[in-house]
Amino acid sequence: MKSIIELNEDEKDCLQELMNISYGAATAAISSIIGKFATLSIPKIDTISSSELIKYLEEKLLSKNKYYISNQLINGYLAGENIFIIDEVSSYNLAREFDLEEDEINENEIKDIILEITNILSSATSGKLASLVDTSISFSAPHITKIESIDEFDKRFEGQYSQVIIISTELNFKEQNIQGELMILTKKESSIFLKKALHNALENM
Amino acid sequence: MTIDNNIIFNTVNNGIIILDDDLNVLAWNKWLEIFTKVKEKDILGKNICTYFPYINEKKLKRKAKTVLVTKNPSYLSLDTNRYLIDIPVSNVTNTIYSSMQQDITILPYDLEKKLICIYIYDNTLMCEINYKLEKANEELIDMSHRDPLTQIFNRRYFAEQSKKIKSFSQRNNNIPFSIITLDIDKFKNINDTYGHLVGDEVIIKVAHIIEEEVRTSDIVARFGGEEFVMLLQDCDLNNSYKVAEKVRQDIAKTSIKVHIDTEVKFTVSIGVAQFNESDNNNIELTLSRADEALYQAKNSGRNKTIVSN
Numbered sequence: 001m002k003s004i005i006e007l008n009e010d011e012k013d014c015l016q017e018l019m020n021i022s023y024g025a026a027t028a029a030i031s032s033i034i035g036k037f038a039t040l041s042i043p044k045i046d047t048i049s050s051s052e053l054i055k056y057l058e059e060k061l062l063s064k065n066k067y068y069i070s071n072q073l074i075n076g077y078l079a080g081e082n083i084f085i086i087d088e089v090s091s092y093n094l095a096r097e098f099d100l101e102e103d104e105i106n107e108n109e110i111k112d113i114i115l116e117i118t119n120i121l122s123s124a125t126s127g128k129l130a131s132l133v134d135t136s137i138s139f140s141a142p143h144i145t146k147i148e149s150i151d152e153f154d155k156r157f158e159g160q161y162s163q164v165i166i167i168s169t170e171l172n173f174k175e176q177n178i179q180g181e182l183m184i185l186t187k188k189e190s191s192i193f194l195k196k197a198l199h200n201a202l203e204n205m
Numbered sequence: 206m207t208i209d210n211n212i213i214f215n216t217v218n219n220g221i222i223i224l225d226d227d228l229n230v231l232a233w234n235k236w237l238e239i240f241t242k243v244k245e246k247d248i249l250g251k252n253i254c255t256y257f258p259y260i261n262e263k264k265l266k267r268k269a270k271t272v273l274v275t276k277n278p279s280y281l282s283l284d285t286n287r288y289l290i291d292i293p294v295s296n297v298t299n300t301i302y303s304s305m306q307q308d309i310t311i312l313p314y315d316l317e318k319k320l321i322c323i324y325i326y327d328n329t330l331m332c333e334i335n336y337k338l339e340k341a342n343e344e345l346i347d348m349s350h351r352d353p354l355t356q357i358f359n360r361r362y363f364a365e366q367s368k369k370i371k372s373f374s375q376r377n378n379n380i381p382f383s384i385i386t387l388d389i390d391k392f393k394n395i396n397d398t399y400g401h402l403v404g405d406e407v408i409i410k411v412a413h414i415i416e417e418e419v420r421t422s423d424i425v426a427r428f429g430g431e432e433f434v435m436l437l438q439d440c441d442l443n444n445s446y447k448v449a450e451k452v453r454q455d456i457a458k459t460s461i462k463v464h465i466d467t468e469v470k471f472t473v474s475i476g477v478a479q480f481n482e483s484d485n486n487n488i489e490l491t492l493s494r495a496d497e498a499l500y501q502a503k504n505s506g507r508n509k510t511i512v513s514n
Contacts, residue, residue: 032274033267065376098267108285112264115282116271123277141280141308149369 007047011198018128018201019043019167026124027171030117034098041170050161050185057153060085065148068111070118072142074126077135078190078197080161082126084118086180088146093176111144118142121182125167132197161185220290220325223314226269228253228262231320240292240305257290269321272313281309283328294329306332352427354405355412360434363426367436367488370424371480374438382438383445383479384488386495387415387452389431390472390507399463406461407431407471414459418452434492442479442512449475449510457508472508474499 007015020042027040048056060067066088074080086094094117095110119142130137147153165184170177186194214221215235223232229252233245243256254262271279281289283306292305306329314322350362358366367384374380389395389411396404408431415425415433424436437445453475460468476499484490494513502509 029271029275033270104263109264111285112282115285116267116279119277119279120271120275123275127277139278141282141310143282144284149372 007195007198010202011195012045014198014202015165016043016045018132018198019045019125022125022128023121023167023169025128026121029120029124030171033120036097036173038097039172041172043167043169046166046168048164048166050164053164053183053185054153056166057085066146067148068114068144068146069153070111070114070142070144072118072122073140074122074137075140076130076137077133077193078126078130078137078186080126080184080186080190082118082122083183083185084114084121084180085183086114086117086178090178090180094171094178097173097176097178107146111146115142115144117180118144118182125182126184129194129197132200133193135193160187162188163191219327220323222253222323222325224253224269224321224323226273226319226321228265228269230256237290237325241290259291260289268311272311272321273316273319276313276316278313279311281307281311283308283332289323289325301333301336302329305329352412355409355427357412357416357433358424358426360426360428363424363428363434363436366424370436370438371486371488374480380439381441381479382436383440383442383477384491384495385435385437385445385449385452386428386476386492386499387411387433387435387449387473388475388499388503390474390503392431392471395469395471399469403461403463403469407469410459410461411456411471411473414455415452418448418455434495442477442514445477445479446510446512449477453508453510474502474507475510476500476502476513477510478513 023040023043027038031038067085068088068091069083069085071081071083074082091110091114092105095105095113098113100109100113119139122139122142126137126139145152145154163186165186167182167184168179169181170179172178214232217234218236220237220240221232221234222230222237224230229250230248231250233243233248238244248256254260254265268279268281286307286309287302288304288307289309290307292307294302294305305327308326308328310324310326312322312324314320350358352359370382374382389407392404392407395407408427411431411433412425412427415435419425419435419437422438423440426434428434435448437448440448453473457470457472460470462468476495476497478491478494478498480488480491484494498511498513502511505511
């Protein structure tokens with residue numbers, strides 16, 4: 001898969017390292033909120049163009065039936081959008097880890113928890129990148145939908161963004177693994193800032 | 206503990222609440238006093254979930270903890286929560302919602318003292334506009350999916366749905382599904398003899414009979430003229446043949462009264478094909494096979510059902 005703005009090997013390594021740190025912070029926050037020990041597998045990072053996003057999601061939807069997709073707008077120099085995608089089974093398991101009893105788990109509660117996780121991961125990752133270029137960003141309230149076919153996916157993503165950074169990871173609790181992917185969709189101008197952020201990080205390493 | 210109120214706090218056009226980590230109210234702005242009719246002096250120091258018992262305490266505590274741990278805002282989305290505090294809508298222009306639709310932002314206010322701040326935004330008008338737009342959009346989509354004469358689905362909708370049904374089948378151990386094509390025999394003669402209005406009545410009657418014989422999960426579409434197509438989910442060739450035969454026989458028994466002493470009778474020819482490996486993952490090929498079977502039925506005397514093997 002080819003991205004519009006190519007990252008060289010050093011930049012990719014740097015992005016990987018930054019996301020490791022960000023996800024570490026996010027995991028610590030999640031552990032603290034729910035009072036349970038959780039670990040996160042080392043995130044796998046890939047970059048694609050937004051035109052390839054639909055194809056990527058289409059392939060995912062073939063392997064499993066239903067996914068929740070939450071999205072959150074990022075405002076400021078790193079303007080863009082974060083998308084968190086998680087399958088139905090992982091979502092249910094996540095709700096259980098948030099100490100919801102069987103009779104408390106319903107569609108709205110599951111969605112609420114996914115929105116919370118999206119918010120935590122968004123602020124940890126995008127917030128980290130923003131701090132490296134000494135800029136402030138803010139987030140809009142996240143929204144969530146459940147889809148079972150790529151036709152239900154909002155196609156506006158295709159034309160709006162130039163690049164997609166996919167961060168795949170597994171959130172591991174004592175008894176279960178929860179798989180989810182965070183996608184950071186950046187506009188062309190924000191991609192330039194992203195490169196700058198990575199250069200600043202490389203200089204300080 | 207006292208919180209200094211100021212001009213902004215009491216003139217801003219949204220609700221502001223400051224809570225400690227046990228969810229006790231430490232500040233309640235003028236906007237909330239006006240809309241909830243609860244005075245700040247009456248609620249200060251009280252637990253907000255005790256005062257408003259419908260608030261989910263477990264969820265709000267989790268949110269409070271999240272903002273204090275992450276030092277970032279958290280939200281109660283309108284997707285899942287219509288409001289935090291139930292405020293009846295008094296605006297006369299509102300016709301849909303009885304309660305104010307609220308966007309809620311929760312922020313860390315004082316990390317050391319573990320205080321959080323809640324902003325309540327009135328989003329009712331926007332929700333109402335969105336609701337009406339969504340409804341109008343749904344109606345437009347529905348209209349674009351239907352054949353105006355019979356009100357059954359059209360070819361475009363059939364094409365969209367058949368792809369989904371194919372994907373569903375492939376994800377679920379290739380659950381069988383079949384396509385039935387149906388054409389009214391000698392329809393031109395009906396039009397020429399009795400006129401287009403009677404022809405239209407025949408088409409509508411056939412559409413209704415087909416709809417009565419299939420399940421709601423099946424798709425029935427008019428492909429144009431006197432041609433109809435059915436897609437039967439979770440249905441193999443044998444069962445599809447039975448459905449097709451029932452439709453054919455029911456139509457053959459039907460007639461339309463055009464005068465006191467004149468009834469028009471009509472028949473249909475039908476082709477049936479089940480989606481299988483030979484179709485190379487292309488549902489159009491299944492449709493072609495059903496069409497070929499239909500033409501065999503036409504060429505071998507009409508009023509018949511032929512299956513494609």
